[in-house]
Structure formats: C-alpha cells, structure tokens
Amino acid sequence: MIVCYARGGGLGHLTRLRAVLHTLGWGGEVTVLSGSPFAADARIAGGWRVLAPSDPVRTLAELEPDELIVDAFPAGLKGELTAVPAGTRVTHLARLLRWDAYLPLLPAVPPRFDRTFVLEPLDPAHGSYLRSVSDEIAPLDLTDPPSAPIDVDGWLIVHGGPDAEIRELVAYARDMAALEGVRPPMTLVSPRRPDGLPAGIAHRDAYPACPPGPRVERIVTAAGFNAVRQFAPWRDRHRMLPFPRALDDQFTRAKRARDPALGSTSRFRSTSR
Template sequence: MILCYAEGDGLGHLTRVRAFLHTTGRTGPVTYRTTSPFASDPRVIVPAPSGEFAVGAVGGAASGLPAENVAAAVGSGARDEFVVDAFPAGRHGELSAADVPRGARTIHLARLLRWDVYRERLPTDPIRYDRTYVLEDLDTAHLAYLRSVSDEVLPLVLRDPPAPPACEPVRGWLLVHSGPDAEILELTAYALDMAAVEGVAPDMTLVAPRRPDGLPPGIAHRDAYPAWPLAADADRIVTAAGFNAVRQFAPWRERHRMLPFPRTLDDQFARARQARSLGSTSAP
C-alpha cells in the first residue's frame, strides 16, 4: 500500500503525484490524503498499474488540518511507502516523525518553495526521508535542509501517463488554468492584452474546470484533463507559472507565455524566471 500525502486545494499536487507514480512504475493500491476537490474526478485519480486505486480525504478544512487530526488523516494499517508531496512537513507544518506509518519507507517530492516563509513551519522532530526526489531547481537553503533530513537526494524528471486522444484539436491560442476564477479572468485579460499589442485577433480556447462568470465573449471554454495534449496544435499557450504547467508545456517552450501569480508557499515568479532563461516568455 502506498499512502500519498498531497495536501492542497487545486490540481497541482494530484497531477504531480500521478506523474510520479507513472514515472517510477509504482504498482499496488494507492491512497491519497488530500482536501483537493479534484480527488473525486476520475480523470485525475486514475488506476495505478495494478488496477487498484483508493482515495481518501483528510479531515479538517482546506485552510488547514488541525494538528490533533494528522494521525487520523494518515490512517492506520500497513503501508509500504509514505509519499509526501511538495512540503516536507506538510502544508502547515502538521507532519512530523511521529506521523510516519510504522515500517513505511518515506519518500518526499521536492519542488520550489518560498523557503523563507516555509521554514518557519518546520517541526522540531522532522520526518526522516529514505529518499527525496528533487523535481526542479531549489533554493540553496531549501536543498541543504532536504539533504540534512534525507538519506538520499536524487533528481527526477517526471513523465505523465499517456493521455487519451484529444477529441478536437485547439487552433489559435490555448489558455490553461484551474482557478480560482479571478485568476482565470486575469490570465484571460493578459492574453487579450497581448493579442492587442501584437495586432492580432486569434481564436482563444480556455481550458479550465469550469467557465467563470465574466469570461469575455468569443473565448471558447473546454473542461479537459490533462490539457497538455492540446498544445500540439495551438499557436500559443498561455498559463500561470505553476510547476505542472511549466513542466508539461516545456516541449512547446517557444510558444509558451506565462503569468506568475503570488502564492503563500509556491514561488511562481522564481519559476518563471528559470523558464525565461530556457526560452519561455513570461509577463514583465
């Protein structure tokens, strides 16, 4: 049994863990512990190679998991591996060594964090990881901490599971964001401004879980997951600068434009700068 602790409100954590399971060929039953509403979407939570897949939801509100509920959220029973995504001590610092299921091998998936903010949440008795996979360039102090609490620290390039054929290709500009709605509208406004500056009027398709109120007329909407296969026929791709967007659209880097959004813990601005150095273009 693999227990994946993927605490977060959106699609990012679930998509990353999904790619990790595929990349490393993990088999056997898998349980997610998450507050993400997307955990109920069968397109996101797909069967592991063994065909067995279980989904759990942590107790507590999406804004935070009370410390006294962590052990219940992790659950009892035999666990072969305990995989903790993104935050080495959980989103709010709620995970410590005492929360590791007995006998489980511990795995951490490390992505870019605003380390100056997150390090204040670290517990005094941190989880000791058997292996940490570094998924992108990290802050020096962040990487040093991971080395201090991990037996092994290794790079890993994620690969997504094969996607079903897109039912209809997207022509023109592809806009992708899972929300919140205010950010979807801001991303749309950015794309429209970019088109106006360039003196073009491309067809635009927004891929998002829902059509937000106030979406400008003339912009098509599609609820598609995963979205990355639609990029092949698009003239331009416009996204935020989240981990999965930058990773998944890297093959079309020269057509990718990104608008980083502020996050409490994720540093989209640093990620956008890194992507720009490799050829992607982000907003000023």
Template sequence: MILCYASGDGLGHLTRLRAVLHTLGVDGPVTVVTASPFAGDPRVTGDWRIVRGTGVTGLAPDEVPEEVIVDAFPAGLKGELIRGDVILPGTKVTHLARLLRWDAYAPMLPADPPRFDRTFVLEPLAPAHEAYLRAVSDEIVPLALTDPPSEPVDVDGWLIVHSGPEAETLELVAYARDMASAEGVRPPMTLVSPQKPDSLAPEVAYLDAYPAWRPGPNVQRIVTAAGFNAVRQFAPWRDIHRMLPFPRSLDDQFARAARARREAGDRSRSPRRRPA
C-alpha cells in the first residue's frame, strides 16, 4: 500500500497526485490522507481509499505502507509532520516539490522534520526552498508529469476553467469578458467548474467536467488562474492560454505566471488583477 499525504483543501493536490501516480506507473492500492472536499468525487479519486483529516491518522496499527508520498509541503500544511509519523524503518519516503512561498512556509517547519529518500521537483523552486530539500533528501531529481488519458473538453469559443472559490471564479469570468471587450470580439464562453456560481452571467455557459485540461479543436482561448496544474497542463496551448494569478498564503501564482510568460517568449500580454 502507498500512503499519500495530500494536505490542503483544494482540487490541485489531488489532480497533481493523479498525474504523479500515473507517471510513476503505480497500480497497487493507494490510501490518500486529505481534507479536500473534492475527494468525494469518484472522477477525481477513482478507487483510492480516502482518509479524511489533516494529519497522518486513520490507519490500523498493522497497516505499514510500503511508501509514503508527501505532496507539496515537506512537513505538512502547517508543519504537522515530524520524523517518525507512520514512517517506519524500511518505508520509502517520497516528496513532491512544487513552488512555495518559502519565506512564509519555512517558519512552520518543526524541529524534527521528515527526511526523504527521494524528492521529485515538479517545477522550478526558490533557491532557499531547493537548498532545504537537498539537505533533507537522499536524492533530488526533476519529474515531468503525464496526466491519465482523458476526453477533450470541446466547446465553441473561450474556455474558462477554475475549481473555486466562487469569488475567484467570477473574477476569472469578468477578466475574460474584459479581455474580449478590449479585443473587440464577442466569443461564446463556457465556464468549467465544480459548482455553478449563483451570479454567473446568463450568456456564459456552464459545464461540470473533470478532468478539464485537454481542449478540443473548437476552443479558441483558455482562461485560468496560475495554479500548478493549470500552468503545467495547458503548456502545450500556451499561445491561447491566458492566466490571472491569485494571491495564496503559500503558493506563488504570480511568480509561476511570470515564468510561464518568459518561457513562452512573452507572447501574451501580462495579465493584471481587476480592482477589488
């Protein structure tokens, strides 16, 4: 059994975990510790066993995982993971490293944080973050992720994708409409999100689809925030992808969006947040 610790209450941790397990070819039983409400969606979690919570709890005394995978936060969301948490001798410990606001996270590290047999670096990290991981990892290597196969989401016009919260979803819709107005076009727009906002403009179509990362041939523009999965998954369509970064306590969407624009040769205009 592989035990995955995916702290955080969003959809991104589970989507990233799906891609990691697919990339590594894991086909055995998987137990995921998460507080995400999206863990109840079988489209997201499939046949994983879900343990609700924010700590590594819920395992029977005789359950010893072959491997523990710690996603994103090397000591848990709030520094709650310490060396020895269901990590017994002989258990491989893997960390999945993505960009963090290291200045905000580092003060939460416990005095006895976990050590890792290997750390997979999924995107460029801040220098201090990478230096820390090198100090606590026996091996640190990059890993390019491949998502499980899925059907394309094919809609006419512009595709807006976000899992929430609702205020951000509506801001993304407003950003797309402002962008269209500035360009002098009136494309049909479709929002893909787990929940339809109550005040969604009637001219914007709504679709609940997961996964929603592969656009069909009729999609002319993709509008998302700048979370890890959106930037990674829509990289092949960077020429039609526009990002609106949102502030996060531990994730740096602004740095990720800036890097994506640099890597794309700044082919698109830098997005700006709408006034509050």
C-alpha cells in the first residue's frame, strides 16, 4: 500500500500527487493523509482513500505502508513527522520552500528518505539538507494525466486560492488589458465563483484547468508550483502574479519562470550513497 503524506489545506498538494503517481506509473491502493477540502472532489482524488486524522503520525504507524510519499515538507507541515514505520520505503517530493522559514520547524531527529525527487530548483541550503538525509536524490519532470483542454475565447484566469486573491488576480488581468488597449473576454477557472467577481467575467468550475485550448489568448495565474509547471509550454501567453506564502516562495519561482535558464531541475545532479 502507498500512503501519501500531504498535509496542507490547498489544492496544490493533491494536484502534484496526481502528477507524481501518473509519472511514475504507481498503481495499487493509494491512501492520502490530507485535511484539504478539495480531497472530497472525485475529479481530484477519485480512486484514493483519503483520511484526515487528528494525529497523522499515529495513523501512519497504524497503516504500516509499504511506500510512504512525503510531499513538499521534509518533516511535515509543522515538523511533526518524526517517525516512519519500520520497513517502509520513504520517497520525498521536494519543491521550492522558503527554507529560512521552514528550517526552525525541523525536529531534532528528522526522517530519512530512501530517495528524494527534486521537482524544481531549490534554495541551495535546502538542497544541501536533502542530500544529507537522502540515500538517493534526483530530478523528476512531472507529467499530468491526460485531460481535455480548457478552450475559451480570450483570456483564462486560473486560481484555486481564497476569494481575495482571486479578485486581485482578476484586477491584475483587467489592468493588464487596459494598459494594452484591448478588451478580451475573460473566464475565471476556480472551484467557486468568488463574491465580488466583476460583471462580465465568466466563471467555470473545471478541473484540471490545463491544457489551454487554441482559442485561449492569455493565461493569468498566481505563481504556485503547479500553475508554473503546467503552463510552462505556453510561457509566451502566461502571466503570473505571485502571492506571499508562509513557506512557499512564489516570487522566486515567478522570477525563474521568466528566465528559462534558471527554471530547470536538470541542473540538479543525481546522487546516491
């Protein structure tokens, strides 16, 4: 049995897990430990057993998985992952973190990993730490499961975050259009229609929100891991507005995405012990 440790309340962890499981061709029973409300959506977590335990470390010990996938945070969201069941193969999925903010959360005895997959360039100190706790470390380029394109006229605005951020992203798109002297149709793809959405902005609850169809002229998103990764093939049409996060560095990710020379995990060499 595969157990995925994906603490966090957003959509990003679950979307990343879908891509990882598809990329590596992992089949069989999958249990996800997540408190995200998006895990109740069959389009996102269909086929998975989802648990939201109050004590995830205790639940993990009771499950005794063959394989444990630890997403994003090497010791859990708050540094709570201090023990892994004996005999469990542990895989870590590493993405960019604000390492200076996460480092104080690490427990005195952090978990070790049989292998770490680096999904995007990391802070140098973060990468050094992972090399010290991983038997093998290598880059991994993710591929999402096949899906139908989202094809709308004009501009596509995509965000699953809070209403305030959605409204800010819409305002960014409208300001951009005004500066360019254009009035394109705009469609927001989001799990819900936020309060205060301006008139004339269409809304679709669609998942996944990629790939864009041929009628999409512009893509506007935040700078979360999945948005930047998924829309990379359409970089010429993609505009990002990074938002502040406690542990995710969207500003660095956006800067790297605008300079392709900085945005490849191929620069991270595979190592093993």
